[in-house]
Amino acid sequence: MKQQHSPIDGSQADVVLAGVEKRYGNTIALRSMDLSIERGELFALLGPSGCGKSTTLRLIAGFEQPSAGRVFVRGNDVTRIPSSKRNFGIVFQGFALFPHMTVAQNVGFGLRMRKLQKSEMKQRVMSALELVGLDHLADRYPRQLSGGQQQRAALARAIVIEPDVLVLDEPMSALDKILRDRMQVEIRRIQQRLKMTTILVTHDQEEALGMADRVGVLNGGRIEQVGTPRSIYETPRTTFVATFLGASNLLTGKVEGYDGAQAAISVAGRVISIPRGGLERGATVPLSLRPEKIRLCAHSPFMGKVKEMTYKGSTTYVEVDVNGVSFAISGDSAQIRGQHCEVGNLVGLEWDARDVVVLEDVAS
Amino acid sequence: MIPAYYKAPRTLLAILPLCFLALFFLVPVGYLFILSFVEGNAFGGAHWTFTTANYTGMLGDRFYIVIAVRTISISLIACVLNVILAFPVALFAARLQSVWKSVFLTIATVPLMVSNIVRAFGWVVILGRRGILNSVLQFFAPQMVLRQHLFSIQAICFGLLTITLPFTIMFLTNAVSGIDRKNIEAAESLGATRWGVFYHIILPLTKSALASGLMVVFFLTLSAYVTVTLLGGPRYKTLVGFIYDYSATLRWPQAAALSFVLLGIGLAFAGIVQLLVSERKK
Numbered sequence: 001m002k003q004q005h006s007p008i009d010g011s012q013a014d015v016v017l018a019g020v021e022k023r024y025g026n027t028i029a030l031r032s033m034d035l036s037i038e039r040g041e042l043f044a045l046l047g048p049s050g051c052g053k054s055t056t057l058r059l060i061a062g063f064e065q066p067s068a069g070r071v072f073v074r075g076n077d078v079t080r081i082p083s084s085k086r087n088f089g090i091v092f093q094g095f096a097l098f099p100h101m102t103v104a105q106n107v108g109f110g111l112r113m114r115k116l117q118k119s120e121m122k123q124r125v126m127s128a129l130e131l132v133g134l135d136h137l138a139d140r141y142p143r144q145l146s147g148g149q150q151q152r153a154a155l156a157r158a159i160v161i162e163p164d165v166l167v168l169d170e171p172m173s174a175l176d177k178i179l180r181d182r183m184q185v186e187i188r189r190i191q192q193r194l195k196m197t198t199i200l201v202t203h204d205q206e207e208a209l210g211m212a213d214r215v216g217v218l219n220g221g222r223i224e225q226v227g228t229p230r231s232i233y234e235t236p237r238t239t240f241v242a243t244f245l246g247a248s249n250l251l252t253g254k255v256e257g258y259d260g261a262q263a264a265i266s267v268a269g270r271v272i273s274i275p276r277g278g279l280e281r282g283a284t285v286p287l288s289l290r291p292e293k294i295r296l297c298a299h300s301p302f303m304g305k306v307k308e309m310t311y312k313g314s315t316t317y318v319e320v321d322v323n324g325v326s327f328a329i330s331g332d333s334a335q336i337r338g339q340h341c342e343v344g345n346l347v348g349l350e351w352d353a354r355d356v357v358v359l360e361d362v363a364s
Numbered sequence: 365m366i367p368a369y370y371k372a373p374r375t376l377l378a379i380l381p382l383c384f385l386a387l388f389f390l391v392p393v394g395y396l397f398i399l400s401f402v403e404g405n406a407f408g409g410a411h412w413t414f415t416t417a418n419y420t421g422m423l424g425d426r427f428y429i430v431i432a433v434r435t436i437s438i439s440l441i442a443c444v445l446n447v448i449l450a451f452p453v454a455l456f457a458a459r460l461q462s463v464w465k466s467v468f469l470t471i472a473t474v475p476l477m478v479s480n481i482v483r484a485f486g487w488v489v490i491l492g493r494r495g496i497l498n499s500v501l502q503f504f505a506p507q508m509v510l511r512q513h514l515f516s517i518q519a520i521c522f523g524l525l526t527i528t529l530p531f532t533i534m535f536l537t538n539a540v541s542g543i544d545r546k547n548i549e550a551a552e553s554l555g556a557t558r559w560g561v562f563y564h565i566i567l568p569l570t571k572s573a574l575a576s577g578l579m580v581v582f583f584l585t586l587s588a589y590v591t592v593t594l595l596g597g598p599r600y601k602t603l604v605g606f607i608y609d610y611s612a613t614l615r616w617p618q619a620a621a622l623s624f625v626l627l628g629i630g631l632a633f634a635g636i637v638q639l640l641v642s643e644r645k646k
Contacts, residue, residue, distance in 0.1 A: 083552045090549075094544075100568045100569060109564070
């Protein structure tokens with residue numbers, strides 16, 4: 001293989017997609033995608049079904065070839081290299097354990113294909129099974145395992161070959177909620193211990209935010225935003241990102257002018273200032289404000305009538321109408337009760353200026 | 365849990381076909397079994413005295429041994445050819461979209477819609493002295509023109525393949541389609557070559573279908589009469605041909621004995637195949 005450096009990123013990048021595109025006939029599954037995944041990080045590809053995340057995964061794993069663009073792994077162009085030669089460990093959706101092999105045989109398969117010596121193979125299989133806590137079930141068949149155990153077996157099978165890249169394709173989809181939470185923590189722990197570059201493909205935003213170092217949000221075959229979980233949650237760039245990652249108040253504001261570095265924007269008949277430049281005076285801009293960033297208070301320029309209240313235990317959901325614009329608020333139940341918040345009452349809303357995010361697309 | 369009132373009619377339903385089979389299969393076969401141990405007479409009847417001569421006579425005769433070996437060989441060759449030819453077809457067909465797969469399987473089974481006799485005559489037209497094969501060979505490779513391509517083991521095998529291949533293709537295509545595509549991709553991602561995927565994943569996961577296919581092929585070829593007679597001619601007879609000859613000449617006890625030898629061969633093959641399949645499962 002010829003050593004070749006990626007056109008976009010430096011030596012830190014482990015997996016690089018450069019202008020990768022995938023078309024099936026006339027339908028475009030993936031539009032010119034540039035992505036760079038760093039060594040040792042857990043990168044989540046997040047998006048709804050049909051957004052192109054599975055296609056991206058199949059291109060990275062080598063099951064399919066891009067219609068255009070190149071894929072680099074550790075600086076080597078692997079675009080035309082079949083998956084059997086890429087040294088990727090993949091945990092498939094539904095796990096895809098070989099039904100006719102025991103757990104140990106499943107885990108040992110990749111080593112067998114690499115023609116390792118029996119003794120070394122046995123030792124590595126056992127230590128991989130120990131790592132995932134499955135060493136006592138080595139002789140069971142997949143059908144004799146629970147969902148969580150199957151997932152551990154699939155994970156052991158993927159990491160035992162010491163892959164360059166670990167790929168997790170919707171790894172939690174076959175598990176129930178409690179197990180899912182536990183496995184998220186556990187997979188993250190194992191990944192950090194092995195310092196393995198990992199790509200997580202998921203439609204579950206909690207999973208992506210909770211596990212990943214960085215998240216790439218996909219929509220319609222295009223990456224909308226890449227960033228740390230905190231940055232994409234708190235400063236979404238587009239309406240899609242704002243709404244896909246949890247609830248958000250999507251507001252429409254009008255740029256009235258500037259006061260120093262602060263843009264004055266009118267929302268619901270009031271003017272707020274946002275620390276943000278580069279907006280055209282008089283333009284209409286879409287805004288995002290997370291429900292949990294809004295607090296209730298007695299006096300504020302934003303006074304409104306409580307339209308709806310839903311008690312959810314530790315939090316309470318409130319809907320307030322301000323000048324015909326509806327605000328969703330989610331807050332601590334005790335704090336909200338302290339504000340005499342009841343349906344029909346007048347309450348004030350307040351938030352920190354930096355929590356209002358100006359989105360880049362046109363509000364719908 | 366199946367309630368009692370539902371169970372009773374189910375047993376009844378099972379009894380009816382079982383009675384049918386008992387009456388029209390087990391009874392005649394039982395009668396045939398008894399017949400195979402009595403002495404025949406020259407007029408199509410039997411002296412009802414016990415003898416094992418019908419069997420020992422055959423086992424002692426080298427001629428019958430040769431015929432038996434030939435019969436088994438033809439069936440085994442058919443089995444091997446079926447696997448070699450049907451597996452690639454199944455691997456191809458299993459990857460087709462469901463509509464095209466149905467179309468493909470229908471086309472593959474078209475030969476079964478034609479009578480055995482017509483199919484065999486088709487081969488006569490191709491392989492005969494003035495057949496298509498010779499005409500073509502005359503043109504391109506005159507040294508390969510034979511007086512007769514018919515009446516040979518090869519001709520019999522070709523003929524039997526047109527009967528059995530549709531079955532094997534069907535069995536294997538369904539079995540290969542049943543394999544989760546992700547299992548194959550998992551094996552690939554773990555470094556398996558195409559051959560490795562076939563040997564370690566596809567073959568073990570289709571072995572019970574393969575066993576069923578092989579048994580169908582073996583039984584069908586073991587008992588094939590029309591194809592063997594038309595394409596093998598008088599020189600290449602198999603055991604079935606002799607059963608026919610015996611019954612045509614009213615030597616019922618010998619015909620019966622030979623039938624049970626054939627049945628024994630079939631059962632032995634089935635036993636071996638089942639043993640091989642289950643042994644690997646451990």
